Amino acid sequence: MIESTTHRQVQQTFSNQDSCINETAFSQFSETRDPKSYLSSLVKCRNISQVQQVHGQVIVTEQVRDLFIANKVLYAYTFHRALESAAALFSGITQKNPFSWSVMIGGYAKADDYMNCYITFREYMRSGDRPDDYTLPVVIKVCRNIKDLVMGRVLHSVVYKYGFHLYTFVAAALVDMYAKCKAIVEATKVFDEMPKRDLVSWTVMIGACTECGNPEEALDLFDRMREGIVPDKIAMVNVVNASAKLGVMHKAKIVDDYIKKMEFSLDVILGTALIDMHAKCGSIEFAREVFDKMTQRNVISWSTMIAAHGYHGEGSKALDLFHMMLDCGISPNNITFVSVLYACSHSGLVEEACRIHGDVELAEKAAVSLLELQPQNAGHYILLSNIYAKAGKWKEVAKVRELMTHQRIKKIPGWTWIEVDNKIHKFSVGDQTHPLSKEIYEKLKNLREKLEVAGYVPDTNFVLHDIDEELKLGLLHSHSEKLAIAFGLIGTPEGTPIRVTKNLRVCGDCHAFIKFVSLITKRVVVVRDANRFHHFKEGACSCRDYW
């Protein structure tokens, strides 16, 4: 239930059997005072004092001159994060071998002491020794962790010079480093040049594609990988993430079925990733099912589920869950609070959000400071204008709108996707490229006439929701979401739900339009927009017109 650190996990992996062996070995050492009798148990000891005692004896017997023994003690120190003792011992070793360097560099890396890690690696290079394939992945991983692309490229040149790019571990570390630094071209190049690829290399490349905004490619890679390699749980977490990013329900179903078929147990991370995937692919029910099934949950699992209820318009469920979480003794983090706050704003439960988090003025202050930090980020303007709109400060809403025009905020083109027969169809505003374009516009015209009879009035005067090129064009009737829905009505059997995804927020007129569509056609329409899910049914939307 508590967030675990890697170190703690490592310590927990020692079984009782190991501790017994360790204790026996230590009592043997205490009797014989021969450090060799304890060397193999050194990293498994429960406390650092045992390492220190053995180290003392190693010095007394002058066995510290034996490089094998000194390295063992060094490794034990770094394993227990006793970096000062390790560094003291290390500096005393006159004839260091690659293992000594590797252990010291790895020790700094594990302790997140990146600067000393770099410094020690530089000393290693200056010592005249050739770098080795055990040390390089460690230092490359440091670049990945602190997103140091410059140093990463320097290391890549070292790797290349000695031919280590052909080594599986080194290349995998490089691919992952480039991916985390968003350098997908370089990541792909290293991956393509690998003579041999194992499970980890494939996994990092799958993660790389997702990380760099190409989840479709990630899923294709997963299919290619399976031609020769059986995935494990970590690989599946990456695949689940790709699927979540893609947001396509039938892909999510395939991935979910595969995990069940392979009988992967739901640990905290895989379970949480699955919750996120189902929710982002439109099925809040499956997401909750996974959450309820999980035997272990941490703050991330709870936050994910709370956020999911939130963006599906189920604010009260999100709040219930938040209270349940507190009852279970889990401490919320800042992301939990943001999720709860947004869950309330998505559902019109703003008064309740305010109670938890402060007040509207606080939210306003936060948004204003965000604007100062990133004046070109359109999302911050929208956030601020929504805060003003909810507080009824219409003059301020207008001011934000002016500010956006003044700042010439970059406009993002709007797109809507729809899945029909497991194929994705993409529409932009006024799009006429679809093979059934004629039928789609015909359907739309026909629909609009019926809708107007039922009371739909086209509305161009709505509150600012997003900066959308479509608005400027004034092509209200051919907004991408309207085209996609019209196509959905043509291409799917009567009564089946229509699911579309839009990259921006759905506009006010389209929102009203879809409500009428759900009423007239008796279809459930699920719209995933940039911010949340809207479930339209019988003329109403799950967002209760807050979005």
Place this chain on the structure above:
DNA sequence: TTAGGGTTAG
């Protein structure tokens, strides 16, 4: 004797 891959919001 050592090394590379995993979850949440905006």
